Amino acid sequence: MNEYAAVLIFLFVGIGVVLFTFFLARLVRPSNPYKAKNQNYECAEPPIGSGWIQFNNRFYIFALIFVVFDVEAIFLFPWAVAFGQLGLYALIEMIIFIVILLFGLFYAWKKGVLKWV
Amino acid sequence: MTDQNWSILIPEIFLFIWALFIFGLDLGIKRKNPKILGYSAMAGLTITGILLAIFNGGILFKGMFQSDQLAIFFKVIFIGSAFMAVGSSFDIASEKIRHHRGEYYGLILFSTVGMMFLSSASELITLYIGMELTTIPLYVLAAFYKDDKLSVEAGLKYLIVGAFSSAILLYGLSLLYGLTGTTDIVTMKINLSLVFLSYGKIGPGLILAMIMVIAGIGFKLALVPFHMWAPDVYQGAPTPITAFLSVGSKAAGVVAFARIFVNGLIAFASDVMKPLDWGIIVAILAAAAMILGNITALRQRNIKRMLAYSSIAQIGYVMVGMVAASELGIASVGYYMFIYLFANMGAFTIATIFNDKTGSDGIISYSGLSKTSPIFAAYMSIFLLSLAGIPPLGGFAAKYLVFAAGIQAGYTWLVIVALLTSVVSLYYYANIIKTMYFSAEEPTIKIHPSFPANLVLLISVIGIILFGIFPGPILDWALESAKIFAF
Secondary structure, eight states, X not given: OHHHHHHHHHHHHHHHHHHHHHHHHHXXXXXXXXXXXXXXXXXXXXXXXXXXXXXXXXXXXXXXXXHHHHHHHHHHHHXXXXXXXXXXXXXXXXXXXXXXXXXXXXXXXXXXXXXOO | OTTOOGGGGHHHHHHHHHHHHHHHHHHHHTTSOTHHHHHHHHHHHHXXXXXXXXXXXXXXXXXXXXXOHHHHHHHHHHHHHHXXXXXXXXXXXXXXXXXXXXXXXXXXXXXXHHHHHHHHBOBHHHHHHHHHXXXXXXXXXXXXXXXXXXXXXXXXXXXXXXXXXXXXXXXXXXXXXXXXXXXXXXXXXXXXXXXXXXXXXXXXXXXXXHHHHHHHHHHHHTOTTSOTTHHHHHHHSXXXXXXXXXXXXXXXXXXXXXXXXXXXTGGGSXXXXXXSOHHHHHHHHHHHHHHHHHHHHTTOOBHHHHHHHHHHHHHHHHHHHHHHOSHHHHHHHHXXXXXXXXXXXXXXXXXHHHHHHHSOOBGGGGTTHHHHOHHHHHHHHHHHHHHHTOTTSHHHHHHHXXXXXXXXXXXXXXXXXXXXXXXHHHHHHHHXXXXXXXXXXXXXXXXXXXXXXXXXXXXXXXXXXXXXXXXXXXXXXXXXXXXXXXX
8 A cells, every 4th residue: 555655645746846836936926917918929810710610521531531541550560560570470460450441441432532522 | 279269250250341341332333222232231140140150169369259158149149139220221221321321231240240259258358349349330320310410419429428438447447457467357256266365355446446347338238327328329329220229239238247247256246245246236226227217218208218218127127137146147138138139129120110101209109000000010019018028928038037036146125126117117018009009099100111121020029929938949048158157
């Protein structure tokens, strides 16, 4: 149990340090807000309208298909590192995996998802 | 290695490839023949069943994947429920979802593959992956009527609740791993006993793990108090998918529960182990499920909502057999799910056909069905009476076995609750029969199911009557499958 008590203490100390720093900064800094200072600067123009606009949902489909192959790449890295010991068996397994994913891309393509109309 | 018996994986591999094949077929045939996809999905499931009969028995991946009797018994239920869900989908496939037919059937098959993996898993990670593969296609399927707000709501609710419950389940499983140092369920059982014997107690971590796993699987089972998603999802989802959810996905939850609790944590199922006794927790939840499910179902005016509450109550009855944690208990659970497959799939198939014809799910619109379509009214009565547990139908034998197992294990109070709520349930089941047969209103609707839907109904009716009168073969098989747990 003692090791866990250390974790708990660490947690409280961690939260405490952050709160204390904020408190300290508040004591030290001068407080002088004015309109020009409260504007966002160095971040381009002031925004027009709300951020909650409708995006074109075609972006969503492209992003989705991209994510599939993005995740595939993550799987490829450990496979490539351990490939020396695994040999032919692993190669075949990875080929099957990629073929299934490619089939998904092919299906999406044939269904006209990739067409930007 | 002696245990590398790849052939036992053939049914799963075949069904997976067949699902991909259906996706491909959808691209190939366009819209020439709308029925060919449905028939090929049914054919694929039939072939998987045959392959399962040939290639079974053995372990693979050093015991992570077991093709034992319990797994095979439940795999038959999964394949059966997918077969019936596909069979009752032909009308919606040619109407509402005609642009996405291939995806619809393909996803049903993917989900079935997940259930089959889940039932064979004797190890926590395989089990979890099987459960994810089961539910992720179901999220999409629940929201398949993209233009229907109720369906989209159903999909979204199911997704959020499903993801939430998966996370809770995963926390529970990781605690179990932390306590025992293994993900293999049998080794976990041994390690837990060793710890218990050497120290005389196990810390509160195990209680937390048990509660989390019960909650995680309880969400999938729609066990009270984790049931609140079920009525909305069941109402909004396409009716064949609702049926598949209520039978296939529930059976998957049941087998996962049996693997983890009745196998891995069996030592903690008795009063002696207080407060580590999971039996009493599950018994209380089961009692709550039966009371709440049955009483709320009384007030429903929509047949899908009524069947949703009825299925919440039914899972309570199943859990009576589960807490018995004996050979008879597990056998009765298997038998119950087997009969439930026929009765519930049948009732939902009628609801599907009726909705295709009239666009209505209201119970009131079933009035006078006995005059225009006497056969289907009779079918529906058989399904509902079986769900209520009236002899000589299958539901009676199933309830009898579950209650016997409960009494044998000393849960007399639970069986009394089950008996009383069973009487309540008869009221709302009989109410539909009354509406169909004795309504004063003039009947206007006549239903003509497609051939596959007719086939599904016929299989269900024959199954209920046959296995109700002769429970022997299925019961023997269920008892055989229960033997894999060393009681």
